[in-house]
Amino acid sequence: MPEVLTAPLTLEFPFTRSLGPVQSAFLTGLRERVVLGVRTTDGRTLVPPVEYDPVTADELRDLVEVAPTGTVTTWAWNPEPRRGQPLDNPFAWVLVRLDGADTALLHALDAPGPDSVRTGQRVRVRWAETRTGAITDIACFEPCEGPTAEPSGHSGEFEDAVTGIVAPARLDYTYGPGRAQTDHLAALAERRTVGERCPSCHKVYIPPRGACPTCGVATTDHVEVGPAGTVTTYCIVNIKAKNLDIEVPYVYAHIALDGADLALHGRIGGIPYDQVRMGLRVEPVWTEGSRFPDHYRPNGEPDADYDTYKELV
Ligand SMILES: [Zn+2]
Structure with missing residues (x-):
């Protein structure tokens, strides 16, 4: 066998959101x-600010400035920062x-290092050099001595308010298709x-999942x-996909391969x-270097009788 x-996979998309009056003012x-x-x-006084009181559900709009200095209330050391985190070097996550x-x-x-962080520690904001109206405008906090820094006295009214942000969402993970699909991919x-065929109901599943979804028993045959x-x-597809060089309209179909009890897509x-x-007889078309058929095309046989595939529709 x-x-x-296994394969590294990345799921990534930009998430665009509007801010509303409170988050807009904050950013x-x-x-x-x-x-x-x-x-x-x-x-x-709640920082970061929220639009509704988490206890009473009152609508909150009374924005007030706080100081850029504060006190660590709890923390955790992060020895191996990951992509997209605030600092590239090891740092502490802190609640300030x-x-x-x-x-x-x-x-x-x-x-x-972790020996230089403690609850009760005094810290101050380190501002990012380039600020765009995002939480990353605070580059990080840094230790500081001394008393409260004075607030700027700003009114909280700004020109060109930030009204939306784009938050990139990204998930890196390792995908393991398991034994059954590994064999399928190797073939x-x-x-x-x-x-694979279910030993109980004898249905043949493509692609195999390793177990029969009806009988719940392992498939190994x-x-x-x-x-x-x-x-x-x-179905007829009329919308051109961004990353696919396929002219529209085209047809995407469920195809029951001969001998299979589950239709695949192509x-x-x-x-x-x-x-x-429906009933059109097709065969796969492989392209150089591809790991699965590029598409299916008519193979010239007469159409299949409806009764031969009606259980698979
Ligand atoms: Zn079964």
């Missing part, structure tokens, strides 16, 4: 080196209660399609299917899109 495959303030909190109806605030803000503290490398198959159902080529039909 071949070694089980615009950071751009101008002013830290704003919001006052609750019972007189507490800024002077004038009643709640703490999560950020990074630039410190030489595809030889341009063969291999599924390899079965080669295809290469020809039957279009069981299809693009249909070699025939005008409006002539594709």
